[in-house]
Amino acid sequence: MSSSNNDDNNNAKNSSAIRQYPIQSIAADSLIDQSLAEALLASVAHYRDQLHGRRIWLACSGGRDSLALAALCLQLYRRGDLPFLPQLLHVNHGLQADSDHWAQHVAQWAQAQQMPCHILRATVNGHDEQAARQARYQVMFAHINQDDVLLLAHHADDQAETVLMRLMQGAGVNGLSGMQPWREQSQGARCHVLWRPWLTVRRTAITTYAEQLKLPYINDPTNDDGDNVRSGLRRDIMPLLATYNANVVHNIARSAQLLADAHATVSTQAAQDSQYTAISPLCQPPFQRVLDIDKLQSMPLHRQRQLLHYWLAQDESLPPAKQLIDDVLALTQRTDANHQTTLDWYASKQIYTIRRYRQHLYRLSHSFLQWLTLPINEQTLTLSSHCLFDNASKKKTETITLRSNDSFCWQLQFTPDTIKRLLTYLLEHQSLPPNLSVDIINIFENEADFLLKIAPLGRQQRLQTAFATRPQAGKKLTQTLAMPVWLRDSLVVISVVSTHTNEELPLLLVSPFDSWMLGFDKSAAGITSTILDSDFSFRTTVRTISQCHQDDSN
């Protein structure tokens, strides 16, 4: 058979997929289905506050369910029972021979009802249902505004199929809660709402209503004849289950509702546990999340699993597989000192590596780990002693960029006053070599400019921290500071350099997330990063480039 014959056959099949009723305006006195209207109006009442002031769109495939929902909205709006008339959005996936024809059909039907309607074109990567859905939401979200609401015509039969599909895939309490009637969804910085007011109504009720109104709906042949799991469940399994229990659809939908409640409870607990176990919970960037293993292990095992599930899935749209959670749990339970194991998770938005260092568990994004391998910009600043004393100049913030690419940027921020106060602290608390003391005194007596050198920690460079009795170098030093392996090439030393002798006085050791004051004897080298931050206004931060742009524009 030639390909043109094939196309003809497809066209014939797809054209006949439109229910053979003429497109006509729905009469003002046409019947309204009470059960469908009640479900919609009950949902409107339930979400009244959230709906207030928002623009409402209706995702209309032209299929029986979404066309029926559009028709009901129109009838109720005209009768004054519905406070809004949604605008229709139809997405043309261009996947079937008749896709253009269907788009035109929806537009014509909307025009006959004088309902606003927008036809959007989607580019689908792949041929499965999931790819089409993803492309559809993408174009619809791009079209609507922040906080707008998108009405969907999913019903109880769709819900039952969804729950059964997820059960077959081994989903947990979240997946088995099915689709939610009201779901805030974010894409990038934008947030939209998916609203499904018909999750409690049966497909048969919609069919009866659509026939009563003589709605010319499109019957997409792939819905029932497709070889995907959903079509099989709809065609073969659900009718069989109904022979055992006529209420099976409602019952599964009710189970989903009960599980949604259970999921809300579990998530609240996991969010609290996540706060409790987080290391510095207020400043955990999504590219490096850190959890305290000792605190994790103080909880019962089922809460540890729920917490890991929650902790891993933060910032992501899809949850991790159970196997990963088991593997991560096993990693936290290891008692040997080998911390080389890495677990990779290919999540929906990012790839992550999960690692352990001592009693901390890390979830690190690959892009961040790659960024950590980039070289550090070594820099030298000349500070005039004048700027240490002049009231205006000593408060002027210096911003030093140590490493940056198109994803992340590491910056130091301090003022000349920070340096002055650190030097004063050194003079007062340390037994400095005499020549360096003289240099600092010279600076203070306004006689000398000086250099501030910001350079990567040298392999052999020995430094005295508060955590050791003598100066240390290399691995010893990083171990003393409890510095995970992947951060060890991201250490810089800030030193004051004498312009007379070129001698260096190391003031601070800085990592992307921490900083330590250095010294010559143990007693004085104990200033922690929090004190440096609050008392000395010294900050080391890694931000995403989009955060930097946002902060710059504020």
Ligand SMILES: Nc1ncnc2c1ncn2[C@@H]1O[C@H](COP(=O)(O)OP(=O)(O)OP(=O)(O)O)[C@@H](O)[C@H]1O
């Ligand atoms: N091409 C599309 N354009 C706009 N919205 C769509 C489109 N396809 C699906 N939707 C929306 O998503 C919901 C669920 O999608 P699903 O694939 O189950 O719909 P369908 O069976 O093709 O159509 P319907 O639910 O209208 O009978 C629809 O009820 C509709 O609100």
